[in-house]
Amino acid sequence: MAEQMSRGSQEPIRNRFPTLFEVLSRKTVAPLDLYSFYIYMRDQQRAVDYLDFYLDVSQHLILCRAYVRRLHRSVFEDTPEIEKNSKRSSYILHDAGEGPSGEKGSIADQRLSAFLRSDHGSRAQSPQNSHGSGRSSPAGRERPPRPSFMTLDSPGDSSSPGHASSSENVPRREDLRGSAEKILYTYLLPGSEREIIIPQSILHDVQEAIEGPDQRSDPELFDSAKDYVFQAMERDAFPGFLQSKGLGNLVPQSMMFRLIIGLISVFGAVWASFILILRDKPRTTRCWLILPYTVGIYFIFTHQYMLDPILALLGYSEYTLFDFNRMREPFVIKTLRMRSMSMLLFFLLVTVATCCIFIFVPGKDL
Known part of the structure; x- marks a missing residue:
């Protein structure tokens, strides 16, 4: 068998080197874990901003999922008991959050993005409350993503979806917008603090989606940029990482x-x-x-x-x-x-x- 399950652990024992996706998904251990890859990108490739962008976009997706789950719970709690068994009471929210049992990856994420876009009209914040408007948000309202991998929220953090019920860590719609704008203004715009180089067409689409009339904050708007960065790391950095650490x-x-x-x-x-x-x-x-x-x-x-x-x-x-x-x-x-x-x-x-x-x-x- 190419892969076997280790005793007393859910981690597979691979008879091969892991893929970049497995490393970024934290399915590997030292010396080919995400921490080692971060150090390699920082010290040897001098391109850690690309990895930080990828991780921040992934964190934005987690924030969106937590927001939809909180919205799902709030709707369910406010629904009268007689309507809780109705198929329409939470069908859309449930599908947008996680999708059917066993469904993974892009389909569930597409439903999540579709729901956030459809929910925009009733819940979108005015431009003056956004991160990029030149005015600061009210204290405690904005919760931007982590500035770097070293402060990435772990799976057990209170900010993760499984702990989103904590009152001070519950994501709001303005948090999603602030997170999307933070990614745009930190990594993508020319002259930004940690600018990464991506095709102009991708940058234009992302900027138009966030700053345009739609004012999107769903995770799907970063898909093209995220895929481009992933392919660049897989092509230019990951082979050297495997050679260096594997x-x-x-x-x-x-x-x-x-x-x-x-x-x-x-x-x-x-x-x-x-x-x-x-x-x-x-x-x-x-x-x-x-x-x-x-x-x-x-x-x-x-x-x-x-x-x-x-x-x-x-x-x-x-x-x-x-x-x-x-x-x-x-x-x-x-x-x-x-x-x-x-x-x-x-x-x-x-x-x-x-x-x-x-x-x-x-x-x-x-």
Whole structure:
């Protein structure tokens, strides 16, 4: 089987690397989890704004779902008992919130967006109460999405849909509008604080939908921009992330540090080798050359393979410079252990051959 369920856990054990969608959906664990991908986008790709935009749009969808669920509950609670069994009492709201049992993804989200658009006429806020009108909203009214991934609401947060019943965290229609405008003014408009580059046609459609006469705030208005960013990350960033964290366990700063130490050690070992050979020192003395050659070749190999085999065999991966964390993704652990064994075998062959050349070559006293 390609995937099996781990004992006592609902997380599948993959016999493959995960997809980008699985990483963004938090269905993976270290070192291929969302936190690792965030660090990779921030430190190596220098494109964390694209990931933050994607996560903020996903958070906007959660906010919309929470709003519809709250509206569903309020309508149900205000409905007389005799009408609660009526098919029309909550049919539209129920379908807009989650859809039929077992329905996932785009169909339910399309119903949610369709409901929010149809609900706009009776509940839309006036422009002066919006985030982008140049006036501040009343205190406590606006609840913008998180500014970055590091403050992303977790599934157990009170702001998640399952906890939307809390009075101070119940989303309102103006919250949806404020959230949509915050995304537009933070990421999409030219010259914005964290501007990302998307096609002009997509930007125009989103801006027109939010600032135009419809004043939309449903999550579907970001679909084109979200799909474009997803494809860009999948094409330009995700393969490098898999290579860095799925086939290696070192970060670029550590690799450069190791390369410098390796080159210095090998240069020092070669220099000492010629000194000992040209002074006809005994082979027992030359055996000490094994130490600098071993250190130098090992660090050069770790740089070339982007992998420290000893750390990999111990089950650790480097998140940031000298910050090591235990790996939990079974397929990555298996892959890195196999690569580590192959690398160690090759390393030993090169080290032994190099040391034998400089130890057993005849000396000559000059």
